[in-house]
Amino acid sequence: MSENRRQILQMLAEGKITADEAERLIAAIEKEPPPSPGAPQPPRTDKLKYLRVVVDAMDPHDGPTKVNVRVPMQLLRAGVRLTSFIPPSARDKMNKAMHEKGIDFDVNQLKPENLEELIEQLGDLTVDVDHEDAKVRVFCE
Amino acid sequence: MTPPLLAIVDIQRKADGRMYHVWLPLFLIWLLLLPLAIIALPFVIIIGLIVGIQIFAALGGLMRVLNSLNGTEVEIDQTRRHITIHLV
Structure with missing residues (x-):
């Protein structure tokens, strides 16, 4: 028995869902195809190099000037790890300064354990800034 | 891993197509900085104790940042010149 099916039956036994709802959920699970080997996989963080x-x-x-900068992802990882050594008082100052500039970002949330997730999200992200004087594009590869 | 040992700089003047290929020995900078770092280490440790930073862990983190600079590339393309800087 699959884990999902077991959870549904448990919810039914606990009275959290009705028999009809359980039936619909089980039907939905059965319809869901298993991931095929050829299906596109989410980007792996270790494949994102720059x-x-x-x-x-x-x-x-x-x-007209074109600037192209390639930063190794390892540098990003090392930089984020280095933020853990910033004293709490300095972090508060950084947060305050960024908040004053309109950037709602908390440096305390930047932790090494969240790093791989952050990099994985960067893989799907492309930042395009179109200004009359400049165009900026940021992406991972 | 080591910090980047060389900065390879390519400068191309578009007017006459002349190309300059320069290898800057960054390892000399690290060699020059090493004695200074050793002299500064006791002071850094004292400051770290006062401020409350795990100084050796922070230095390790700093070394990781330097080591990760390998592979950094900057390319600037202008009307008159094309410049490429590559850290290896």
């Missing part, structure tokens, strides 16, 4: 920042801007002296 964070790429591409800036396309108009420089007043040198004309």
